[in-house]
Amino acid sequence: MNSSGEIEALIGVGILLTALFLQSESFVSPLVRGIALQSLLLGGLLGWLAWSQQSLDLALLAVLAVAIRAGFIPWVLGRQIRAFRWRLREVHAAQRVTGHALAAIALAIVAWFVFQETLASIFPQPGGALPFVLLVEGLLMLATRTNTIVQVIGYLEEENAVVYAGALFAPRFPLFVEVVVFLDVLGVVLVGVILSIQRDVTGTPEGSALEELAG
C-alpha cells in the first residue's frame, strides 16, 4: 500500500470508530457531536482525494460534507435538543447500550467478511470495505433506535457511507454532486421541518408505538 492509500485507510478507520461510538451512546448531544466528527473526517478524506486526483467534484463533496453534515445539520439538531427541553438521553436505548455496541461490532465484522468474499476483487482500493460497513452500521442505527434525533443521525451516517463509497469506487459517477445535494436537502427537511412539526404536535422526539399505527 502506498502512503496515499495509507492515509485514506487511516481516515477510514477513524470514520469507522466514530460509527461504533455512535452505536454505543445513548446521550443525544454526544451523538450529534459524533456525527459531526464523522462528517468532518469524511470531509477531510474527500479533500485529500480531491487534492490527489485534482477533482473539482470531490472538492465540492468535501465542502458539502463539512458545511452541511458537520456544520449546519448538527447545529440545527443542537437547537432542536434545546427546544425539546428534554433530558438529552434516548429513553429506549439507555438500557440497551451494551447490546447495541456488541451488535454493532458483530455486524461490522460480518459486513467486512461479506465484502471480502464478494466485492473485494472488484474494489481493491485500500479500506474498500469501510463504506460498506458504514452503510450497514447506519441501517442498524435506523432500525434499532426510536428517538427521532438519533434516527436523523443514522440517516446522516448512511449518507456519509454512500458519499464515501462514491468517492472511493466511482469518483467519476455522473451527477454525484447533485445526488449528494439532494440527500442533504432531504436531511435538512428531516431536521428542519418534520422535527419542528413533531415538537409542536407531540412535544417529544421519542417515537412511540401509537395504537392507531399498529398492525
Place this chain on the structure above:
Amino acid sequence: MIVTGAPLAIYLLFAAPAAGALLALVPIAGVGRLAARAASLVALAASVGLLVASASGRWGPYIGVDALSDLFLFTVTAIYATSAWYSDRYLRAVHRPFLTPQVYYALLSAFAFTMISALLVTDLGLMWIGIEATTVSSALLIVLERRPTSVEAAWRYTLIASAGLTVALFALLLLYTDTGTLDAIRLAAAPPAATLPVLMAVALALVGYGTKIGLFPMHTWLPDAHSEAPSPISAMFSGVLLPTALYAFLRVYRVLGTAPPSSIRDLLLTFGLVTAVVGAFLLQSQRSYKRMFAYSSMEVMGLALTGVAIGGVALYGALLLIVAHAFVKSAAFYCSGNVLRATGTTRIDDVRDLRTQLPWTGGAWVLSSLGVTGAPPFGTFVGELLIVVGAVEVGADWVAVVVLIAIFLAFVGVNGQVGRMVFGESPAGRSPAAVGTDTGFEIPYLNVGVALALGVASLPYLAPIVRSATVLLGGAVP
C-alpha cells in the same frame, strides 16, 4: 433516435406541474386549486398525446420516452388530475389543516412533477433523483391533518424510504463501476455481461427501490403513510407512487436483457410472492379501512412483481394490473375520503349502513373494492388471471397456487369489510358515527369506469401501449 412530434408534449409534461406548483403559491383564494387542476389537465393531455403518437425515442442526452414510460406517464397524470379535482371537497372538511390550500396544491403538483420527471429521464442517476424527490415533495402532505399519528407516519415514511433509496444509490454505484454508464436506453440496447457487480446491483436495486414499492419486509412505512395521508394523496401513493418506484426498478432490471438469469428472477419471485401473501394476510386484521386498502396495495405490488419475474404473458398481466389498479385503488381512497368526511372516523367497526346514509359513495366503494381485489370484469381481473396463466405456462404451478391464495384472501378480506360497512346494520345499542351529505362520488365512478373498460374492452391507444411496453420488457402478449 430523436423524437419527432413529442418535444411539445414532453415540454408540457415538465412545465405544467412545475408551473402549477409555483402558481399555486400565489396568495389569492382559489388560485391554488385552479392552478393544480389546470396543470393536471394539461399534463394529462400531453401524456395522452404521447399515447396516441406511440412516442418513442430520445430528446437530448437525458430525456426520452418509450412505450413503458408512455404507459406510466398516462397513469401518473390521470391520477394526478383526479386527485387535483377531488381535493377541494376534502380540504374543506379538514379541521385546522397544517398546510394552507396554496401550499397543499403546490406540494401536490410538485409531487406529480417529481414522479413525471422520474419517468421522463433516461439516466438512472437522474431517475434516482426523481424518486428521491418524491419523498421530499410528499412527506409534508402526510401531516396535513396535524395528528400525532400523521407526524409519526411522515417521519417513518421519510426515513425508511430514504434509507432504502441510499441502498438503491449503492446499486447504481456498482452498476456504473462495472458498465461505465447509467444510460438506461444504452444499457437495455446492449446489455452488459451478467457479472457479479451487475447482479448485485440489480439485487440491491430491488431492495432499495423495493422499499418504496412496498415490498416485504421493507414495507413498514406504507400502511402508516397511506392511512394518515389525506385521501387524495393516499390515492396518489397507492395508485402511482408505488408503480413509479417499480418503474425505476424495471429500468435497472432491464439491464439484464430480456432473459435475466434465473437467480435474479427467483429473487424477484420470492419478494413478489411473500409480499403478496403477507399483504393479503395483514389486511384481514385491520381496524382502519384506509390501512386495509394500504395492505391491499402491498398485495397488488407483490402480484405485479411476481408477474415481472415470471415474464411472458404474466408480464403483460402485471402491467395491465398496475394500470387498472391505479384507477380502482384511487377510487377506493376517494370513497374512503368521502366516508371519513361524513363519519369522522376511519374505524371499520364504527361505519355501518352506508347503503342508506351515503348510497352513491357506498356504491362506488363496493365497485372499487371489487375492482381492487380483481373481480371480473375489471382490468385487474384480466391482469391477475394472466399472471396465473403465465405461471402455469412456464410450469410453475405452485406459483399459480400461491398467487391464487393471495388473491382469494385479499378478495374475501377487503370485500367482506367493505360489505359490512355498506350493507351491515349497526349492532344493537351502538349507533354509528354521525353521517353527513353524500358528495364527491363522481370521480370515483369515473375511475371505476376506466378500470372496467380496461377489462371488458381493448381501449384504443391504452391497451396497445400495454402490449408495446410488454414487448419492450421481453414479455409476450396474449
